Amino acid sequence: MLITGASRGLGLALARHYAGAGWRVIACTRADTPPPDENGLEWRRLDVASPASIAELAAGLAGTPLDLVINNAGIRGDVDGLATLDADDFIEVMRVNALAPLLVARALLPNLRAGGGQIIANISSRAGSIAEGMIGDDDGDYAYRCSKAALNMATAKLALDLKPDCITVLALHPGWVRTDMGGIEAEIPVSDSAAALQGLIDRATLADSGSFQAFDGRPIAW
Template sequence: MTSSTADSGTVLITGASRGLGRTLAGLYAAAGMRIIACMRQASPAAEALDVADEGSIAALGERLCGQPVDIVINNAAIRGDTGGLDTLETGDFLEVMRINALAPLLLARALRPNLLAGRRKVLVNIGSRAGSLAEGTVDDEDGDYAYRCSKAALNMATVKLAQDFRRDGIAVISLHPGWVRTDMGGAEATIDVAESAAGLKALIDATTLAETGSFRAYDGRTVAW
């Protein structure tokens, strides 16, 4: 998915084949930005990217060498097992951690030169309130150990990246999209994907170094770590 007015800037989005990622891509394309939509299956309108594969991430960085990217949105994620401690399985847990916590770090490293060459210089990690130690279990008793641990790890990755990238002028933020009606969120979720995406885009578009290292919800509320 690529707009015809690339000089308005470039946004790279992982997990752009459906749900929140696809909706964000549509919003930025409508705003006149070039979209680098990343998904497992390559197409004329998409870059092939398997976020579970370190080699695939490195290859993406090589293909994009020298191309400025204004905004990177680490959106790709999986839920994993939700049965609680009794059904926790090592392979599933590690896969969730690899995709949800490690992949955004590898992508940040691979795409750092592209962000440095861009005008906006914003790196976005789509996090979750479920990974908040302060708020994650207040009104939620789901047994998704791997998902919660991965999003808590992603929160720390956001803070560390914000420290490391500040000297480059790159802002790094974590955003909670809410409980969204997508394949992951399910039909019972309370927030429409269009509402969540619009709120996230507004926050991203307003992000400067003053917001780096912050954790906010789609509606602008600060989420406690």
């Protein structure tokens, strides 16, 4: 399996959970110098904001079957609302959170077709739900919300397009997780979220493709 944004937080926790379960994990990080080696983790450099970096990763993995790709890398951007909305910041958040997962999925499609389980899991957020995204949550987050809404549509479209390949595509909300992005007041320890997400992914079938679920298995309205 391969996971983006694996150098810390939820990405690293997911990588460790899968490695602990016996998976070979290709853990991608933007850093030029990878973190220290860990059992089961194979580090690769990837800057998801760079199409050239994505293409380079795919070229280096040519012929390597992948059962699972987790698009986890993401950024939050400006959080102060309309008054501080900045065009460059907005575009960068969209590039990382919405466009990059599509480019990664396309680049690694030959690897997934050669794999067994064949799942793409996009780490989304309830903040991107039109129906539920602002329930109890009035943070500014224009760029983040819009990027996750776009990722949800990308998930639905990928699910439709990749169904003939028997590739399952999921949008998953990890909860309010205690990471650098989520903050120290967040409700869910990162290890708990990672374990729950792994369970969802491991149980997923083609019938679940195109769904939007929370870490606890609850369906989220689009």
